[in-house]
Structures are given as structure tokens and as C-alpha cells.
Amino acid sequence: MGLSYVERNKEDLLSRLKKIEGQIRGIQKMIEEDRYCVDILLQISATRAALQKxxxxxxxxxxxxxxxxxIRQNRGDEAIDELMQVLDQFTR
Amino acid sequence: MGLSYVERNKEDLLSRLKKIEGQIRGIQKMIEEDRYCVDILLQISATRAALQKxxxxxxxxxxxxxxxxxIRQNRGDEAIDELMQVLDQFTR
Amino acid sequence: MGLSYVERNKEDLLSRLKKIEGQIRGIQKMIEEDRYCVDILLQISATRAALQKxxxxxxxxxxxxxxxxxIRQNRGDEAIDELMQVLDQFTR
Amino acid sequence: MGLSYVERNKEDLLSRLKKIEGQIRGIQKMIEEDRYCVDILLQISATRAALQKxxxxxxxxxxxxxxxxxIRQNRGDEAIDELMQVLDQFTR
Known part of the structure; x- marks a missing residue:
């Protein structure tokens, strides 16, 4: 089969996280430069949305x-419960 | 086989939604009685959390x-994509 | 002075909450009628968004x-701290 | 008078953002090392919470x-409307 789904996405995920890292540094710069709070907050909101993606x-x-x-190996319930615990964190 | 998972949860879900309906009516009453905004907001927050559950x-x-x-019938990708679209709504 | 800001919004808020109450009852009906989970979830998501508004x-x-x-009476810090506690609930 | 509120928080905010930057790099490393998805997701959730703070x-x-x-200069409504637009982003 080759690469797992995660493997296939790896490059895409890393490039997105690299961009998010840059956004976080950009927010630091905005704070250092005393930029308007509302602009900083909107930038944080955009970064949060990128992280969510x-x-x-x-x-x-x-x-x-x-x-x-x-699920195919008939041990799906445990995996789904674990998934739901993660979702519980993300949907708060 | 018997009841589906949804079926099994049905009674539980309906009783929770009945309670949420009562919470919504309670919030209406708080507004009619000019209760303190912050108390109303905390009640809305609790109702939102109940709905999330x-x-x-x-x-x-x-x-x-x-x-x-x-997934067991090898048509999992479509179902998972649909699930992700729902999650996208809930994790905003 | 007349009506407070809450007072002015009262009718609007009550009419929205009445609609949300109807949405909650609609969700109960969907569960009773064994409607497709995804449709129910999207309806919950819409109700949550209405509550957020x-x-x-x-x-x-x-x-x-x-x-x-x-703030005008120079006791703003306490009111703002209380506001932030409420926001903390809503931004999770 | 001296420092503005933002100014006073500046050092604290920058130190938190520095830590968040480290967390983002940590997530990249987890992906590079093919760590378990659920662990990565929990780390993203923690980072999101830190950003929210x-x-x-x-x-x-x-x-x-x-x-x-x-508000003290009687031009509060505009500032509050702008604040609400920001909150609308954060409470979705």
C-alpha cells in the first residue's frame, strides 16, 4: 500500500504548520510594535482558524x-471512544 | 441486532433535549424579569454546553x-468526508 | 432616560429565543422520527449558532x-473582569 | 501614567507567544516523527487553548x-461595536 494517510498529508501539514509558526511570530512583532489591539486579535483569530484546519x-x-x-478488525468501539474524547476537546 | 445505536440513545437524547428546552424557556423568563445580564449569559453558556453534549x-x-x-462495506471515505463536514461546523 | 439597552433588545431577544425553543423541539421530533444523524447534527449546529447570536x-x-x-463611574475594572470571565466561557 | 495596559502585559504576552511558537514547532516534530495522531491532536488542542488565553x-x-x-469620551458605541465584531470571531 505504501504511505499511510498521515504520511500522504505530511508535507501539506508541515507546510501549514510552518505558516502558522510564521503567523505566531508575526503576532509577536505586532505586540512589540504596539499595533492596535483589534488588529492583533483578528490575526490571532486567523491563526486559530488555521490551526483548526x-x-x-x-x-x-x-x-x-x-x-x-x-473498525474492520472489530475493535472499533475503543477507537471511536478515543476519537470522541478528542472531539470533546475541539468542540468546546 | 435489535436497536441501532441511535435508537438506544433515543430516550437519553430526548430527555436531555427536553431539559434544554426548559433551559431556553428559563432564559426567556430571565429576560422578561430583567435579570442581570451576566447571569443570563452564564445560563446561555450552560445551555450551549448541554447542546454540545x-x-x-x-x-x-x-x-x-x-x-x-x-467502512466495513468499503464505502467509508464518503461517510468520513461527510462526518468531517459536520465536525467542521462544530469546531469553529 | 427611558428603557435600558437590555430593555430595548428585550422583544428581539425573546422572539429569537422563542424560535430557538422551536428549533429544540424540531430536533426532538427529528430524533423521534429516526431522521439521519447528520441532518440532526446540522440542525443542532444551526441552533447553537442562533444561541450564540x-x-x-x-x-x-x-x-x-x-x-x-x-467605567464612567470609575469602577470599570471590576465590571471588565466580570465581562472577561463571561467571555472565557464563550470562547472555549 | 506611564505604560498602557497593553504595554504592561507586553512582556507576559510575548513570553506566552514564544511558548506557543515552541508548541507549534513541537507539533511539526511530532508529525515528522509519525507520532500517534491522537497525541498530536491533543497537543494542537492545548496550543489552541494557550492562544485563546x-x-x-x-x-x-x-x-x-x-x-x-x-466610553469616558462619549464615543463608546463605536468602540463597543468593534469589540463585538472581534468577539463574534472568537465565539464561533
């Missing part, structure tokens, strides 16, 4: 990979 | 039921 | 009313 | 500073 992408590959495999 | 419970039963079935 | 409207009137009054 | 801290200093000043 990374999480959704990982959730998709995790569900397609680990969770689907567990 | 209903959603998580449905997500669990949907994943254990429909999604798991689709 | 009510909260934002209350936050606005609270800030314009109580918080602004406290 | 930075936002709340900025919201507090913005409200205590800019918004309070605007």
Missing part, C-alpha cells in the same frame, strides 16, 4: 486510517 | 453506526 | 449599559 | 484601555 485534516486522516482499520 | 452523543452513535457500517 | 446581542447591551456605566 | 488577555487590556477611554 490542521486539526480537521489530522482528524480526517486518523479516522480514515487508524479508526477505519480498528 | 447532545451533539457529541449523536456524533458517537453516528460514527459507531453509519460510519462504521460504511 | 443571542449571547452576542446580550454581551453588546451589557457592555453598552452596565460596563459603560461602571 | 493570549486573546482573552488582549481583550481585557483592550477593553480596559481603548474601550474604556472611548
Amino acid at each position: 490542521v486539526a480537521l485534516s489530522l482528524l480526517r486522516s486518523h479516522t480514515r486510517g487508524c479508526v477505519a482499520r480498528a | 447532545v451533539a457529541l452523543s449523536l456524533l458517537r452513535s453516528h460514527t459507531r453506526g453509519c460510519v462504521a457500517r460504511a | 443571542v449571547a452576542l446581542s446580550l454581551l453588546r447591551s451589557h457592555t453598552r449599559g452596565c460596563v459603560a456605566r461602571a | 493570549v486573546a482573552l488577555s488582549l481583550l481585557r487590556s483592550h477593553t480596559r484601555g481603548c474601550v474604556a477611554r472611548a
Whole structure:
């Protein structure tokens, strides 16, 4: 089969996280330069949304990979419970 | 086989939604009685959290039921994509 | 002075909450009728968003009313701290 | 008078953002090392919460500073409307 779903997404995820790292540094710069709070807050909001997209992408590959495999091997309930615990964190 | 996962949760979900309906009416009463905004807001926050728990419970039963079935029948990708679209709504 | 900000919004807030109450009952009906989970989840998501709008409207009137009054009377810090505690609940 | 509220928080905010930057790099490393998805997701969730705390801290200093000043100068409504637009982003 070759690469896992996570593997396939790896490059994409790393490039997104690299961009998010840059956004975090940009926010630091905005604070150092005493930029207007509201502009900083909107930048934080954009960064949070970008991080959320990374999480959704990982959730998709995790569900397609680990969770689907567990279901096919009749040990799905545990994997789904674990998935729900993660979702509980993300949907607060 | 018997009841589906949703079926099993049905009574529990309905009783939770009945309680949430009561909370919504309680919030209306608080507004009619000019109660302190902050108290009303905290009540809205509690209701939102209760609604979120209903959603998580449905997500669990949907994943254990429909999604798991689709995966076992080798048509999992579509079901997982649909699940992710729902999650995208809930994790904003 | 006449009506407070909350007072002015009262009718609007009550009409929105009445609609949300109807949405909650609609969700109960969907569960009773074994409707597709994903459709129920999207309806919950819409209801959650409607509730969030009510909260934002209350936050606005609270800030314009109580918080602004406290700031003008030089006792703003306490009111702002309380506001932040509420926001902490809503931004999780 | 001296430092503004933002100014006072500056060092604290920058140190938190530095830590968040480290967390983002840590997530990249986890992905490179093919760590378990669920562990990565929990780390993303923790980072998101840390970012949210930075936002709340900025919201507090913005409200205590800019918004309070605007209210005292009888031009509060505009500042509060702008604040609500930011909150609308953060409470989704």
C-alpha cells in the first residue's frame, strides 16, 4: 500500500504548520510594535482558524486510517471512544 | 441486532433535549424579569454546553453506526468526508 | 432616560429565543422520527449558532449599559473582569 | 501614567507567544516523527487553548484601555461595536 494517510498529508501539514509558526511570530512583532489591539486579535483569530484546519485534516486522516482499520478488525468501539474524547476537546 | 445505536440513545437524547428546552424557556423568563445580564449569559453558556453534549452523543452513535457500517462495506471515505463536514461546523 | 439597552433588545431577544425553543423541539421530533444523524447534527449546529447570536446581542447591551456605566463611574475594572470571565466561557 | 495596559502585559504576552511558537514547532516534530495522531491532536488542542488565553488577555487590556477611554469620551458605541465584531470571531 505504501504511505499511510498521515504520511500522504505530511508535507501539506508541515507546510501549514510552518505558516502558522510564521503567523505566531508575526503576532509577536505586532505586540512589540504596539499595533492596535483589534488588529492583533483578528490575526490571532486567523491563526486559530488555521490551526483548526490542521486539526480537521489530522482528524480526517486518523479516522480514515487508524479508526477505519480498528473498525474492520472489530475493535472499533475503543477507537471511536478515543476519537470522541478528542472531539470533546475541539468542540468546546 | 435489535436497536441501532441511535435508537438506544433515543430516550437519553430526548430527555436531555427536553431539559434544554426548559433551559431556553428559563432564559426567556430571565429576560422578561430583567435579570442581570451576566447571569443570563452564564445560563446561555450552560445551555450551549448541554447542546454540545447532545451533539457529541449523536456524533458517537453516528460514527459507531453509519460510519462504521460504511467502512466495513468499503464505502467509508464518503461517510468520513461527510462526518468531517459536520465536525467542521462544530469546531469553529 | 427611558428603557435600558437590555430593555430595548428585550422583544428581539425573546422572539429569537422563542424560535430557538422551536428549533429544540424540531430536533426532538427529528430524533423521534429516526431522521439521519447528520441532518440532526446540522440542525443542532444551526441552533447553537442562533444561541450564540443571542449571547452576542446580550454581551453588546451589557457592555453598552452596565460596563459603560461602571467605567464612567470609575469602577470599570471590576465590571471588565466580570465581562472577561463571561467571555472565557464563550470562547472555549 | 506611564505604560498602557497593553504595554504592561507586553512582556507576559510575548513570553506566552514564544511558548506557543515552541508548541507549534513541537507539533511539526511530532508529525515528522509519525507520532500517534491522537497525541498530536491533543497537543494542537492545548496550543489552541494557550492562544485563546493570549486573546482573552488582549481583550481585557483592550477593553480596559481603548474601550474604556472611548466610553469616558462619549464615543463608546463605536468602540463597543468593534469589540463585538472581534468577539463574534472568537465565539464561533
